[in-house]
Amino acid sequence: MARSTEADEAADAYERHLAIHERDRRRAQGSFYTPAELVEWVLDHALPERGRVLDPACGTGHFLVAAARRLGVRAVHGSDLDPDAVRIARERLHALDPTVPPAEIADRVRVADGLVAWEDGSFDAVVGNPPFLGQLRRHSAGQSEAHRRGLGAYTDTSAVFLRRALDLVVPGGTVALVQPISVLAARDAGPVRAAVAERGAVTDFWCSDRPVFDGTTVLTCVPVVRAGATPPTDPDAWGTLAAPGFGIPGVVLPAGTGALGDLATCTADFREQYYGLAPFVHDHLPGGTPLVTTGLIDPAESRWGSAPTRFARRQYDAPAVDLAALRADGAFARWAEARLVPKVLVAGQGRVIEAVVDEAGAWLPSVPVVSVVPHDRGDLWRLLAVLLAPPVVAHAAARYLGTGLAPGSVKVSARQLAALPLPADVDAWGEGAELAQRAQAAGASERAGLLVAAGRVMTAAYAGGDDVHAWWAARVRRTDDSGGTDRSAPA
Structure with missing residues (x-):
């Protein structure tokens, strides 16, 4: 399959347009597009050798295109609320493999709320960079509110996507979604961490002590969750996964001494x-x-x-x-x-x-x-x-x-x-x-x-x-x- 050069350039141009002319809208939507090296890290640690892959908030298709280069265009599925971004993602996939009809790609890459667009779906991997928004600035309304039930008032939308992805992945499948680093210990992300412990375990982890997304100071991480894996003894201590990246030494405190x-x-x-x-x-x-x-x-x-x-x-x-x-x-x-x-x-x-x-x-x-x-x-x-x-x-x-x-x-x-x-x-x-x-x-x-x-x-x-x-x-x-x-x- 050929590289989709012109379509990729269109995606880059669209993202520059957002960065220069629509930064306020981009922040309001919580959309910050993922650096290529981070996309590759996620796919290296989450992508199966074969099977179906979903990016529920795909933007212009960085994860979809990179995954399609490894597995084929027919293996990838995506959704996003931004119709212009979805159009570019479809064009990039079609340019990557012109033998796949545009109508078929359109069925796989939809203008839709990723929290509700795949109710009947079942995937081997769910990857991507969902929007970073708190409950006070909602990603969407209507049906997606059902996926916030049981979560705290300030649970970030990206963490809602993480919990939802656990319902969409097959046993043994992988979820790897970019998250703000607050997911590691924030109180309102607790139910999401508990859901991960109930369904599987974090088997790989990426984080940065510096912002990696243009236009935001938010620090980010990627917990790679394997469905069905055995969780650690303390599933709520996610912060220890990131500690080495911040230079925090490991400690083992005594047990049974009181508090x-x-x-x-x-x-x-x-x-x-x-x-x-x-x-x-x-x-x-x-x-x-x-x-x-x-x-x-x-x-x-x-x-x-x-x-x-x-x-x-x-x-x-x-x-x-x-x-x-x-x-x-x-x-x-x-x-x-x-x-x-x-x-x-x-x-x-x-x-x-x-x-x-x-x-x-x-x-x-x-x-x-x-x-x-x-x-x-x-x-x-x-x-x-x-x-x-x-x-x-x-x-x-x-x-x-x-x-x-x-x-x-x-x-x-x-x-x-x-x-x-x-x-x-x-x-x-x-x-x-x-x-x-x-x-x-x-x-x-x-x-x-x-x-x-x-x-x-x-x-x-x-x-x-x-x-x-x-x-x-x-x-x-x-x-x-x-x-x-x-x-x-x-x-």
Whole structure:
């Protein structure tokens, strides 16, 4: 079969047209066309030696044409909502093999919603790059809504395609669809990961720590799912598949040692508290109660009063809550009393898990800061040591990769913090807690060294290796050198 040179050029021209003149429409549709090298990787790992192949969101046919060159035009099927893209895909396939009538190709490559166009189909492989859109910007309406049932409100459309593809592939077949990296750990993608574990397993994996699609900053991955394969022990830990590509060292945390939630209650606040506090927050308020935003928390350090921060779209040098006025108002008085206790405050996300002890119970947290309140006040510094422990941070960075706002940032929810395991070496844990306490009490010139020492001891407490400590120490130093960043926002 000859290469479809003119039709391929037409596809390239169409995509340049979208990129130059219709970028807003392209973003609205979630359509970003796939680099050739990624297409080939997907086909190398997913394509059968023979059989039927589907791209349910085929665009101008990059996957279809590449697959047809390997299996023949009659082996490929596709659909897309963009009629111009479908027309080009059909022309490319016909140019590739003119013996296949255009009407036959048109039956195989349809202008249709790929979520519902193949109800009676059965394929050996489902491949492609479906649109990246959240539920708030829907790919399509009508019948395709049935395929969103049981999914979270913000499940990306690409993940909906992934779950749907599991229904279309034969036993032993393969699904390989490009996904945003958030599919690895995002809460609303959980039902999709569970569906994969129920139907098969991820047998190959591709990811990039840099954007590969023109016009978007979204990081992407490709889980190659084999229907009927045996799933791993922990099917929800997809983030560990991508961890090596982001330089995150592998760790094995102890089992049977208990969890942080055994020692403390981890609580996150929400929009209600964020906006409800706003009328009572002032800058440099004499006698005010410090309001600590996530951007003011560094490892074993509160930067309140020494660094500016933002809250409710305003910048403050020293944000403080008028507690008397808040109590008089009544709406948030009980909430404030519950937070004004000895606790550990944990930033919403950072290069490591960033946490600081409020030993006097004198600070109020701002969303998305998590409050970790010990059942026994004597455990405050032990809790801080756990949160600073390099193996714990590496575990969280890998397991929840892709949920943060920035590549490589560590974002852990209150529930996830409570599930973090405790160390097996109790003596080393105690030593690490003492060093963490000293680090928080120290000045800037001494704190860095004490933090590194605490990290080394806590690495030993978890039986971790030197590579884990070195990775963590480098990230702590970069956090310290950057002076912190503000990540305050309502949940």
